[in-house]
């Protein structure tokens with residue numbers, strides 16, 4: 063084995079959070095080792111946010127073209143997956159090549175190491191035969207993998223996860239999706255718009271179960287798939303196509319099967335016990351400076367604070383400032399935004415009404431269907447959606463909101479500011495909202511409080 067190499071910082075995992083932390087620490091002049099066993103950039107650019115949003119963009123273009131009759135004449139729509147697959151391969155992922163991302167990190171002065179890192183002791187990390195000793199910080203940013211539920215017959219079949227779905231160059235005729243969360247819903251709508259017969263199997267009683275019930279209703283009405291809720295898969299068999307037996311005795315079949323039943327942090331084989339942490343933990347618990355242990359910081363999906371790219375970036379920023387001794391605000395999760403990119407987009411921030419009622423005594427809700435607003439009326443076809451605000455009336459501030467609609471992901475920005483900055487509801491109610499915008503509906507929802 064080579065000698066131990068002494069450095070300032072080792073970052074394990076160069077996904078969204080790790081790359082941000084490693085790059086900034088290197089740019090600040092520290093001696094940083096960044097370790098990545100797969101692609102620098104992680105899930106988001108290669109199999110997550112970016113390619114799936116390219117798919118969504120393509121599906122939305124088809125849907126908008128199909129709305130032309132009745133609005134603007136006639137249109138013939140002939141979906142073709144080839145340009146989508148090409149765009150993903152050439153523009154989003156460089157054919158799943160991370161040279162640009164590696165160069166981005168090394169140009170900041172970081173040292174890149176390709177391989178799987180294991181922790182061997184406090185500040186100590188081994189990659190292959192080389193061991194590193196970090197005097198200042200160890201940053202764990204190892205992200206998540208798709209959870210594969212222990213369903214009889216599933217293991218060993220050629221099921222898809224998000225990775226195979228993103229890499230697909232041709233589409234199946236039919237697709238069964240296990241799980242109706244964000245991943246299941248986004249893929250379902252896109253593939254359905256390209257002509258695939260999609261069936262979603264969701265164990266709980268509604269899709270997008272973590273969001274407002276109205277969000278689930280809107281999603282179910284627009285996705286274009288057969289949606290089976292309250293049933294679980296009990297058995298999977300593969301004989302050219304897939305047959306999934308369900309807990310109610312029925313079965314569904316599809317040419318392909320996509321497993322989208324959640325994500326699990328990659329922590330199991332990291333060696334956490336060697337730094338005094340529980341190796342069986344689901345997520346790494348941190349303080350508000352993202353410290354998980356002495357001179358150990360954790361950022362991104364592994365912290366369990368919301369598996370979103372913006373959360374990984376946010377936590378990386380806090381960890382970097384703490385490691386560099388720069389101070390500044392600590393982590394505050396009250397105004398966590400999220401957007402499910404179906405059409406209509408479902409933006410949300412903070413608490414749902416049910417979450418608010420479970421922890422607060424004086425909660426009021428304001429709600430307006432988007433079709434009742436001037437802009438929703440003008441928009442016509444494709445105007446599904448609503449705006450819902452959740453208020454803590456004791457403090458006179460919003461604690462949560464949902465904006466579902468054609469610009470739902472953009473509308474939530476205004477309400478994220480309101481929740482984050484605790485803008486008094488009376489101030490929001492006296493605001494002037496431009497006419498006729500979708501976001502003017504926020505004023506209507508506030509009036510309904």
Ligand SMILES: Cc1cc2nc3c(=O)[nH]c(=O)nc-3n(C[C@H](O)[C@H](O)[C@H](O)COP(=O)(O)OP(=O)(O)OC[C@H]3O[C@@H](n4cnc5c(N)ncnc54)[C@H](O)[C@@H]3O)c2cc1C
Pocket residue numbers: 074075076077078079080097098099100101102103104105106109110111112114115177178179180203204205206224245328332361362363364368369370371372373374403
């Ligand atoms: C289909 C899909 C769509 C999504 N869409 C969105 C979206 O629209 N908006 C949004 O905000 N979020 C979205 N997400 C979530 C987003 O991709 C993640 O929240 C984000 O990638 C998390 O970043 P991370 O750095 O924590 O982890 P990751 O991106 O998972 O990166 C972790 C990295 O660590 C590496 N690694 C793990 N263990 C080791 C080890 N021992 N040694 C070396 N390297 C290791 C991995 O190879 C990986 O590259 C989506 C996710 C999926 C799956």
Ligand SMILES: NC(=O)c1ccc[n+]([C@@H]2O[C@H](COP(=O)([O-])OP(=O)(O)OC[C@H]3O[C@@H](n4cnc5c(N)ncnc54)[C@H](O)[C@@H]3O)[C@@H](O)[C@H]2O)c1
Pocket residue numbers: 211240241242243244245246248263264265266269270271293294295322323324325368369370400401402403
């Ligand atoms: N637009 C975005 O920002 C975006 C998009 C995709 C993913 N993501 C992130 O990735 C995370 C993971 O997404 P996801 O959709 O895989 O997970 P999820 O946890 O959001 O949803 C998984 C769903 O699968 C269901 N389920 C679990 N086991 C099941 C089973 N055996 N049979 C039937 N249903 C089952 C659950 O009830 C749940 O509704 C999201 O929570 C989000 O943080 C974000």
